[in-house]
Amino acid sequence: MKFSEQWLREWVNPVLSREALAHQITMAGLEVDDVESVAAAFSGVIVAEVLDVVPHPDADKLRVCQVSDGQATWQIVCGAANVRTGLKVPMAQIGATLPGDFKIKKAKLRGVESNGMLCSEQELGLADSADGLFELPANAPVGQDIRAYLGLDDAIIDVDLTPNRSDCLSVMGIAREVAALNGMTFKPHEVPEVHFSINDEFPVHLDAPEACPRYVGRVIRNVDLSRPTPLWMVEKLRRSGIRSIDPAVDVTNFVMLELGQPMHAFDLAQLSGAIHVRFARAGETLTLLDGQTVTLDETTLVIADQQKVLAMAGVMGGEFSGVADGTRDLFLESAFFTPLTIVGKARNYGLHTDSSHRFERGVDSGHQRRAIERATRLLVDIVGGQPGPVVEMVSKPHLPVRDEIELRHQRVDDVLGIHLDRTRIEEILARLGVTVTRVTKEGWFFNVPSHRFDLSIEVDLIEEIGRIYGYNKLPVTEPKARLAIPSLPEDRLSVRALKQQLVGQGFREVVTYSFVDRESLRLLTPMHSTIELANPIASDMAVMRTTLIAGLIKAAGYNQNRQQTRLRLFETGLAFHSWQGEIVQEPKLAGLLAGGRLSEGWLSSKDKVDFFDLKGQVEALLALTGKRYQWRKGDHPALHPGQSAEILLDGAVVGIAGALHPQIVKSLDLNGPIFTFELCLNSIVKAKVPNFRGISKFPEIRRDLAIIIDKATDYADVSAVIAESAGESCVRHNLFDVYLGENLGADKKSLAVSIVWRNSERTLRDEEVTEAFNNVIKALEGRFGASLRS
Amino acid sequence: MGRDSDGSIRWLEVMGCGWFILKYSEQLELIRKLREASPLVWALERLAMLRYGVNDLRMFFENDMRF
Structure with missing residues (x-):
């Protein structure tokens, strides 16, 4: 809403500078977007x-x-x-x-x-x-x-109104607000009735009273539209961003800006029989003032005569019934259309007009007669003519009814955090036209004026009190709350600690959408049934993610397309799938590695990451928990069949890790290889509470073992056998070499393992160690058919 | 709130807040318990944009490694 400062000051003129006035209006919640001088300095x-x-x-x-x-x-x-x-x-x-x-x-x-x-x-x-x-x-x-x-020493004030304040879409509305803010009395300009000099009336029928409960019309004969619109009106319109067209249109626009009531002027000669305010019949067409012809549907309210549609009610007039050069007789319209009837209609037809803007937000339903009197006065002064009597059709039961609103004094104090006297509250609300109907023990009942569509419940009134009192004057109160010290059990890691660990390892956290495309989930987790969105915002965001990997590979693709190839990403969040009709949602931590192992440098190799980088990164992360995790060969459909692992904690699978399946890499147009992991967050936050053991004073003894074994045998199984066969004094063992070669045979491999023994009470004897060592060899021979490498 | 190049005060909305409408919230037990509270929507990104001079909110969610 743009208006001239001078125009506002004709209505209400507080002793405030231009800047102070604009600031005051902003502070009252009507945000001033811009204050612009009407003319440049000269x-x-x-x-x-x-x-x-x-x-x-x-x-x-x-x-x-x-x-x-x-x-x-x-x-x-x-x-x-x-x-x-x-x-x-x-x-x-x-x-x-x-x-x-x-x-x-x-x-x-x-x-x-x-x-x-x-x-x-x-x-x-x-x-x-x-x-x-x-x-x-x-x-x-x-x-x-x-x-x-x-009058060029004026400014155009542009107020960006929120949709609930349609009452301020006029100079009168802004003036009412400014008066209330300054404690001034607001008196709308007197609009004396214009006496009719002819008896001509044009009948009006409210065929859809639920959509148009009030319609006020008037005939004015013998106008001379060739007379110019006075400069003062042209200037006021211009300062509100409206171009002068002809005196009839200018006056209707002027009254709309001044009083907030959109109006329309018809050429009486083009109307036949009577005005019918009704819904359009399917297929009816109307050529609008802007020249375009629209086909109307049955939800569109129209102004029609007995033969044809004349105008789209509250939106735009028709071309053929509008005022033209030769117009002698006018029919003026000032109506109340309910917001629900108009809302969205203009947009459905690709239109947005000053009229629809006001009607869909709410026009004062008690104001039509005043507007038509004002317009008649202005028109007769400018273009002459003889006005007929005002015809007003009303359907009382369909006019908006406003319930009384109860306001409790204590609630005002509680919500605003200040105590205001009874009289102060009454006075503030009275300034806004909100009047007391009843006083109760706890407070009041109030009536709200018909122009305030936004006031319907108690807090609305409290908001008004706060606004007019001044939000700036409300005391700053620190929020008070009783805080409990949260328990941070030692056997649980915080997610934050895990995230920090990954950041320390060179990963970057990403945030991706929980909505992903169906196709990538079909590739990544064909075993899960997905949860579809009822109303997706885009086709590639139509299902809930079953795995965070879906988002990570999308982020990886985005970066690869922008020459960012060395990627270390992670994300935490929920993954969703449907199981036996139930929605399962599980917190996950997932990561992705791609590109060079090291960032490029004179000292670093250009090798790309491989499975063992991935494993090392995940192990480093899990080391934070102090728990023992097992890795075993996995068969996840999203992963490369030869580079796929399951991660177990206490025998249960808590995650997967591996190379993304080459076919998925190809079909999602990524640059492989891409390594990824996903862990169940609830499992990996379990941490081990340290348990002290004394350090042995006695020396340890190490023996190395080299065995030839079937290539397909997992070291994890070998390691388990060593652990159980090496005796109580064995403190650790370690795989320090793996060898594959022609000389061993194609299906064999050689593993070199060091085993270390130590006793906490005495020095071990050589024979004891040899015996334990032989037990290990025997167990490996027996279990895997392993042979010692000579 | 900040000052423009010409010294005039400019405002930027960084947080929204509102009030649950009772007639709707009473249908929901969960929200009913909260109805004395005014919900605040606090978008950290807005404040981060001001603090660090980021000029586009979407960059926080593009996951571009150069950001």
């Missing part, structure tokens, strides 16, 4: 009259003019095509300064002296472009400063 420009025009002796396009400033006559050379004798124009005198600090001096143009300059709207900074001189009305007072004449 001085020394007055209203002048052209007395005589003769051609320039030496230039085709220039004219030599004699111009009067009311006291003297000046010779001015002018190049504008529309300069003519008798024209009133703005004249920049010698010594004037035009926008852009352009000084006017005495000059000679092709040998002819020029004592000033005649100006266009563009040259005065009033318009972005102009065809010629700014033609002033014939009654403009010669000699008056143009700034004073046009």
